[in-house]
Amino acid sequence: MTYKKLTPEEARIILHKGTERPFTGQYNEHFETGIYACRQCGAPLYRSEDKFPSHCGWPSFDDELPGAVRREQDADGRRTEILCANCDGHLGHVFEGEMLTAKNIRHCVNSVSMTFISAEELAAEQGAELQKAYFAGGCFWGVEHLLQQVPGVIAVVSGYMGGHLPNPRYEEVCSKTTGHLETVEVLYDPSKVDFETLAKLFFEIHDPTQTNGQGPDIGPQYASAIFCQDETEKAIAAGLIDQLKAKGYPVVTELLPMSPFWPAEPYHQDYYAKTGKIPYCHRYQKRF
Template sequence: MPRSMHRNKLALAVAMVGAFATSGAQAADTATAIFAGGCFWSVESDFDHAPGVVATTSGYIGGHVDNPTYSQVITETTGHREAVMVEYDPSVTSYETLVDTFFHLIDPIESRGQFCDYGESYTTAVYAGSETELEIAMAEKSQVAEELGKTIATDVEMAPTFWPAEHYHQNFWQSSDQLSNGLTKAQHYARYRAGCGKNRQVEAIWGEDAFKGLDGHA
């Protein structure tokens, strides 16, 4: 975790995330960014294709219940969003680049949720860890509004506590664990993503800039 983010409301999140990181050993000189972009399986799978990203963790953020469970969040009564904490190497990529990438892998115009998922928990946001990051994210949001010529629904705010989701949800998109329906998690995710229409909608909004900054996507 970045030393600059060991403070205030993120202190607990940083302490917790070490046990939940989904790939690789945590490096000493990494930084983090937090994004809510609809289904956290989908956001995690996309950022796992981003250069410089060393780990991703699905979780919950922004609500009024401590250490929420998935079953609580999906009731849409806790105020949480599904979110992903992205750990990255600042010598390879930057916070600004990751925010720009984030906007190009979501529908930033939609205020009700994302793609086939609707409700507060699926709405979009960028959660900054410092005033500098807040300024960067706000500037990126303004740039996106200018590019699309439309009002952007994505919130930009300082990050409250990030709560890692249950182990079951981590790395879901590429897991070979088998579900009760006979599919692996990866197979189930591939069907979900195709059926939800994420790729089609992002491409319809962004054209050639869809999934900008990723080395492929699911």
């Protein structure tokens, strides 16, 4: 087994069970999509979907990959240490009963103990060329949650599109003055699912006939739209809208040109997975 040569700081934590200073680790406020692997041996440990903002000063996860993490009682009997099951490298400690997520568990991990591998890097390793699609259909929590379940979808990120203010905050978007729509960015493998399939599902998980709102969420930021990257996507989306109108649905979904996508704040990502709740204004309804 080949191990990475550790720096003195990495060895202090991984081999000698040290702890990095709180709020200093590179992954403390890191919420990109991918996998966190052991820095010493490279074994996958955690999915980004299981990472949550605990505000404790260290990266926190409420689940691990199956068989990836080993537990061991500290010598003082007060805490439970977590180690890489592959190489026994020290990760941190695990805590239960804090009620920070629906799973009620927190893996408190040193950033130094991990290496992040993005979804794009993982796909490249597998020889896949990923594509992205952008859908706005009311509160991004529900759209994100339902599109994440599609086979072939690698990741879905909640964010903002279509406005004039760079990198807007949620409060600014809610002021209805920035022009942004709550939008999701869908990263998918086109060898497993195509844009038309995703667009069809988009029209079936929200009400495309409701103007400037979705369910109880009312406002221009909740409008229904697809941001089309090229004429092919635009033609596919327009064809689906024509099919729905022929069935009697007065669709108001707009087909908009691409504009910058700004990821939303970390607490908006994977909202339903983290809270254990279910979407309140999105559900599947067959229309095609």
